Amino acid sequence: MPELTIYHLEGRRSERLVWLMEELNLPYNLVFERGSLAGSMAKIKAVNPDMPMAPTVTLGAQVLVESGAIIELLLGRYAPNELHPPIDSDEYASYLMWMHYAEGSLAARLIADYRTWLKEPPTERSRLVDSEATVQFAENYLAKNAWFGGEDFSAADIMMLFPLTLATSLNIVDEAQFPKIALWKEKAVARPAYKRMLEKARPDGMIGMLPKLPSHAPAGPRR
Numbered sequence: 001m002p003e004l005t006i007y008h009l010e011g012r013r014s015e016r017l018v019w020l021m022e023e024l025n026l027p028y029n030l031v032f033e034r035g036s037l038a039g040s041m042a043k044i045k046a047v048n049p050d051m052p053m054a055p056t057v058t059l060g061a062q063v064l065v066e067s068g069a070i071i072e073l074l075l076g077r078y079a080p081n082e083l084h085p086p087i088d089s090d091e092y093a094s095y096l097m098w099m100h101y102a103e104g105s106l107a108a109r110l111i112a113d114y115r116t117w118l119k120e121p122p123t124e125r126s127r128l129v130d131s132e133a134t135v136q137f138a139e140n141y142l143a144k145n146a147w148f149g150g151e152d153f154s155a156a157d158i159m160m161l162f163p164l165t166l167a168t169s170l171n172i173v174d175e176a177q178f179p180k181i182a183l184w185k186e187k188a189v190a191r192p193a194y195k196r197m198l199e200k201a202r203p204d205g206m207i208g209m210l211p212k213l214p215s216h217a218p219a220g221p222r223r
């Protein structure tokens with residue numbers, strides 16, 4: 001495996017890559033400036049001026065972004081039988097759906113609602129699929145499955161933890177409405193590899209938290 005370096009912002013999506021490498025027991029370098037998101041971002045910009053995002057990783061000479069794509073690449077090349085259900089199973093289809101749902105639908109809608117509601121608190125639910133609907137979809141799956149890849153922990157759980165934590169910690173949705181997600185989070189963060197990730201990648205706890213929303217959209221059926 002070529003040398004892998006993870007350029008990281010504390011408490012942000014780059015934790016996914018650190019967690020993955022800890023689960024797989026594979027080697028990596030971790031680059032960030034402890035306690036300074038701006039300092040860490042300067043390091044990211046130095047290697048990735050075109051698209052300065054966390055995670056940015058270098059794999060050999062290649063510079064890459066998009067956590068989900070990087071995870072799929074690393075598993076496919078260096079750990080083909082780990083952290084996903086068998087490819088010919090129904091669970092694999094669900095696993096792949098959640099791998100992409102995490103950023104494609106969930107994070108995208110959470111962040112869109114957060115930015116809008118920060119300026120103007122919502123008084124009614126959207127007619128379109130909104131944050132609450134995207135989180136409810138995950139809650140419904142966890143009512144029937146232990147993990148986002150079915151029976152066993154998988155990389156889909158690594159992808160889903162960041163947006164589902166964002167959803168409740170920023171008060172984009174009401175935490176009390178999603179008990180299955182709350183239980184799943186407890187199991188995920190109890191994993192030894194997650195704890196090792198925290199020690200290395202978030203040594204001082206969460207820094208630079210965005211402000212919580214004063215209120216989320218009222219619950220209930222959409223018009």
Ligand SMILES: N[C@@H](CCC(=O)N[C@@H](CS)C(=O)NCC(=O)O)C(=O)O
Binds near residue numbers: 009012052055065
């Ligand atoms: N879809 C990307 C999102 C990456 C992303 O937006 N990362 C945030 C940190 S969690 C970031 O770098 N934000 C900096 C900015 O938006 O300027 C992924 O999953 O890697």
